Amino acid sequence: MNQTTFLLTGFEPFGQSRINPSEQVVQQLATRRFEGFELATAVLPVHRTRGPQTLLTAVQQTNPDAIVCLGEAGGRHAISIERVAVNLMDYGIADNDGQLVQDEPIQPDGPAAYFTTLPVRQLMQAVQGAGIPAELSLTAGAYLCNQVTYELLHYLAQQQRDIPAGFVHLPFLPQQAAVRPGKFPSMALETMVTAVSTILHTLHNHLATS
Amino acid sequence: MNQTTFLLTGFEPFGQSRINPSEQVVQQLATRRFEGFELATAVLPVHRTRGPQTLLTAVQQTNPDAIVCLGEAGGRHAISIERVAVNLMDYGIADNDGQLVQDEPIQPDGPAAYFTTLPVRQLMQAVQGAGIPAELSLTAGAYLCNQVTYELLHYLAQQQRDIPAGFVHLPFLPQQAAVRPGKFPSMALETMVTAVSTILHTLHNHLATS
Amino acid sequence: MNQTTFLLTGFEPFGQSRINPSEQVVQQLATRRFEGFELATAVLPVHRTRGPQTLLTAVQQTNPDAIVCLGEAGGRHAISIERVAVNLMDYGIADNDGQLVQDEPIQPDGPAAYFTTLPVRQLMQAVQGAGIPAELSLTAGAYLCNQVTYELLHYLAQQQRDIPAGFVHLPFLPQQAAVRPGKFPSMALETMVTAVSTILHTLHNHLATS
Amino acid sequence: MNQTTFLLTGFEPFGQSRINPSEQVVQQLATRRFEGFELATAVLPVHRTRGPQTLLTAVQQTNPDAIVCLGEAGGRHAISIERVAVNLMDYGIADNDGQLVQDEPIQPDGPAAYFTTLPVRQLMQAVQGAGIPAELSLTAGAYLCNQVTYELLHYLAQQQRDIPAGFVHLPFLPQQAAVRPGKFPSMALETMVTAVSTILHTLHNHLATS
Numbered sequence: 139m140n141q142t143t144f145l146l147t148g149f150e151p152f153g154q155s156r157i158n159p160s161e162q163v164v165q166q167l168a169t170r171r172f173e174g175f176e177l178a179t180a181v182l183p184v185h186r187t188r189g190p191q192t193l194l195t196a197v198q199q200t201n202p203d204a205i206v207c208l209g210e211a212g213g214r215h216a217i218s219i220e221r222v223a224v225n226l227m228d229y230g231i232a233d234n235d236g237q238l239v240q241d242e243p244i245q246p247d248g249p250a251a252y253f254t255t256l257p258v259r260q261l262m263q264a265v266q267g268a269g270i271p272a273e274l275s276l277t278a279g280a281y282l283c284n285q286v287t288y289e290l291l292h293y294l295a296q297q298q299r300d301i302p303a304g305f306v307h308l309p310f311l312p313q314q315a316a317v318r319p320g321k322f323p324s325m326a327l328e329t330m331v332t333a334v335s336t337i338l339h340t341l342h343n344h345l346a347t348s
Numbered sequence: 349m350n351q352t353t354f355l356l357t358g359f360e361p362f363g364q365s366r367i368n369p370s371e372q373v374v375q376q377l378a379t380r381r382f383e384g385f386e387l388a389t390a391v392l393p394v395h396r397t398r399g400p401q402t403l404l405t406a407v408q409q410t411n412p413d414a415i416v417c418l419g420e421a422g423g424r425h426a427i428s429i430e431r432v433a434v435n436l437m438d439y440g441i442a443d444n445d446g447q448l449v450q451d452e453p454i455q456p457d458g459p460a461a462y463f464t465t466l467p468v469r470q471l472m473q474a475v476q477g478a479g480i481p482a483e484l485s486l487t488a489g490a491y492l493c494n495q496v497t498y499e500l501l502h503y504l505a506q507q508q509r510d511i512p513a514g515f516v517h518l519p520f521l522p523q524q525a526a527v528r529p530g531k532f533p534s535m536a537l538e539t540m541v542t543a544v545s546t547i548l549h550t551l552h553n554h555l556a557t558s
Numbered sequence: 559m560n561q562t563t564f565l566l567t568g569f570e571p572f573g574q575s576r577i578n579p580s581e582q583v584v585q586q587l588a589t590r591r592f593e594g595f596e597l598a599t600a601v602l603p604v605h606r607t608r609g610p611q612t613l614l615t616a617v618q619q620t621n622p623d624a625i626v627c628l629g630e631a632g633g634r635h636a637i638s639i640e641r642v643a644v645n646l647m648d649y650g651i652a653d654n655d656g657q658l659v660q661d662e663p664i665q666p667d668g669p670a671a672y673f674t675t676l677p678v679r680q681l682m683q684a685v686q687g688a689g690i691p692a693e694l695s696l697t698a699g700a701y702l703c704n705q706v707t708y709e710l711l712h713y714l715a716q717q718q719r720d721i722p723a724g725f726v727h728l729p730f731l732p733q734q735a736a737v738r739p740g741k742f743p744s745m746a747l748e749t750m751v752t753a754v755s756t757i758l759h760t761l762h763n764h765l766a767t768s
Numbered sequence: 769m770n771q772t773t774f775l776l777t778g779f780e781p782f783g784q785s786r787i788n789p790s791e792q793v794v795q796q797l798a799t800r801r802f803e804g805f806e807l808a809t810a811v812l813p814v815h816r817t818r819g820p821q822t823l824l825t826a827v828q829q830t831n832p833d834a835i836v837c838l839g840e841a842g843g844r845h846a847i848s849i850e851r852v853a854v855n856l857m858d859y860g861i862a863d864n865d866g867q868l869v870q871d872e873p874i875q876p877d878g879p880a881a882y883f884t885t886l887p888v889r890q891l892m893q894a895v896q897g898a899g900i901p902a903e904l905s906l907t908a909g910a911y912l913c914n915q916v917t918y919e920l921l922h923y924l925a926q927q928q929r930d931i932p933a934g935f936v937h938l939p940f941l942p943q944q945a946a947v948r949p950g951k952f953p954s955m956a957l958e959t960m961v962t963a964v965s966t967i968l969h970t971l972h973n974h975l976a977t978s
Contacts, residue, residue: 436883489906
């Protein structure tokens with residue numbers, strides 16, 4: 139019998155930030171041991187082509203049973219579980235290679251959108267049950283976070299790989315909000331680590347019982 | 349030579365909440381040892397008359413060198429250091445005794461307001477320097493938080509006690525935001541404890557050098 | 559040569575409201591004369607099945623050259639031009655018939671989403687150019703507004719009717735925000751009427767030049 | 769019998785703006801005739817010393833029976849009736865003369881604050897009754913709006929002039945919000961004019977019956 143493997147990814151810092159909560163959560167969880175599953179991790183570049191490529195390469199190399207991608211969403215107050223990824227690139231800021239894309243499809247022949255295939259409501263309730271603010275979100279934006287999710291779900295659909303896969307947006311870390319002029323909500327790293335750990339355990343139970 | 353003593357107060361839970369971050373921060377710090385000062389603590393009832401009374405009794409009993417009062421401000425995203433307390437009670441919700449007061453002065457013959465006497469900008473910068481969102485606030489509301497601050501500053505003025513005293517509002521804890529429908533920012537207890545500890549140490553350095 | 563016809567729809571009031579800005583904008587514009595196009599209008603019931611049915615019936619009866627559906631989005635500050643409609647019903651409140659739907663597809667065999675086919679960026683810029691706040695939105699929610707948009711775009715796709723069609727969310731009217739406890743942005747009816755009129759004229763120029 | 773005179777003031781544009789809603793409201797109302805009172809108006813410079821001076825000169829020249837000062841508060845969603853002005857200058861941006869002041873008192877020997885003396889709750893209810901969002905505010909900030917209000921109330925107290933006087937903050941106009949990147953609420957000029965006209969009429973009834 140095979141070991142269950144989950145793939146967890148984050149992003150490198152971008153924009154004005156020199157840190158990214160998703161990278162830090164991945165780094166924290168990469169060193170932990172989980173009962174019932176192994177965790178493979180990757181940190182994706184914030185780069186129009188290399189971001190999705192790095193994710194798909196990690197999928198091919200780790201052959202995971204479920205995939206949770208993480209990213210930063212400054213301005214959100216809660217663990218924000220995405221329901222859908224759309225076939226649109228409309229960057230608000232340039233990627234780390236300086237590329238700025240407006241109103242272009244990710245896959246010119248792809249469908250308008252994919253729904254994520256994680257048990258999103260169950261994950262939200264589990265995170266809330268752990269005393270951490272969580273919400274379902276109907277938009278992952280039109281930047282790299284949405285793009286890697288769309289590319290991932292497009293790849294899995296084409297490969298007919300029926301595994302749970304999706305995206306979770308994280309608020310700013312306190313130290314990111316501390317240096318910004320606006321009134322940005324934030325969340326402690328340890329709270330985020332607990333939330334994502336709860337998501338992974340809930341996902342494991344979900345797979346074990348479905 | 350006398351030992352320096354700081355008085356730190358919080359509030360008991362009120363409204364829909366069964367917990368109050370300010371009470372929890374006080375409880376966490378009450379058991380710690382600090383270099384250079386002793387910490388006296390009190391938790392105030394959310395009660396129109398007993399709230400201020402409990403604070404003034406604690407001041408008389410502990411004879412502190414500085415006073416920092418804490419309270420909960422659901423909706424704020426940052427450690428919110430108050431600059432002013434106004435001579436007004438205009439409760440948005442009833443206190444824990446069921447009393448609801450509208451548009452009444454705290455002290456009918458008192459001045460319109462007192463400025464708090466903490467080194468507020470220095471404290472804000474110290475908290476931000478610790479990587480925690482902090483802001484200066486020009487209103488502590490018109491509920492118990494404002495009221496105990498006004499009564500405290502009024503008492504100190506009448507007693508001609510020239511010690512630093514003021515108020516700091518705390519965001520919701522994650523578990524409070526997790527069960528509320530709106531999009532409320534929150535902050536981890538440990539982050540708040542670090543922030544308030546930073547405030548106390550900064551205050552100690554301030555007193556030592558002024 | 560045929561007269562160009564645009565179909566403009568709004569919704570009846572729902573939830574706590576006895577008025578709906580989209581209905582009022584439609585009523586105001588229904589009596590106006592426009593140069594270059596005729597305007598057909600309809601007000602849709604906030605009803606799970608009759609809402610989309612009323613829209614599709616209006617499309618069949620008026621055979622329009624372009625379709626702009628309007629709806630209320632309390633909490634938004636701007637004229638909010640939707641880019642996408644998703645195949646999901648997840649009502650936050652019951653419809654006017656008392657039906658509450660959670661996590662169900664609109665069309666079990668339909669695609670995950672359709673992009674709207676209005677020239678959305680051009681419309682946003684035209685509204686902004688008229689001095690009115692406007693934005694592009696990546697989510698129309700998962701209530702009736704999203705649902706009628708999805709059903710409309712699904713119908714047009716099946717009929718292979720290649721006409722511009724989409725959805726625009728409107729903020730609360732001032733009188734709606736005036737009676738609500740939270741801090742809701744609002745917009746005057748006349749401002750909304752100017753915005754939607756600007757959208758219709760821009761759409762007409764777009765069709766004339768494309 | 770003397771004619772009742774009200775003084776209504778606004779501010780000139782400042783910061784990034786080339787318009788100021790308070791100036792425009794004053795200009796609109798300056799040409800109207802009101803039953804029961806005459807309206808004197810002034811537009812104040814956004815200048816540390818000339819702002820308050822221009823206001824006090826207008827008070828001396830017009831000898832009004834009540835004073836309502838208006839100003840812009842970008843970010844607010846409602847007609848925001850101020851309750852208090854504090855003895856503090858802490859400018860977030862420079863005035864129109866390039867002066868930036870931090871943590872200085874307005875009047876070194878003045879009291880910490882003055883309460884405004886308008887019937888604020890009655891005014892709020894009258895504006896809401898006209899279908900326009902209104903709120904009571906506990907802070908007018910620490911910029912020119914607060915400063916002229918403090919100086920006005922300080923002057924009236926020193927002169928023992930017991931007339932209603934206060935300040936009302938206005939949201940951005942739509943054309944101001946339309947060109948800003950953030951999600952700023954706005955309000956139509958005509959809505960603001962109706963609100964301020966309602967305030968003046970309510971104030972007139974208040975004086976007639978008190």
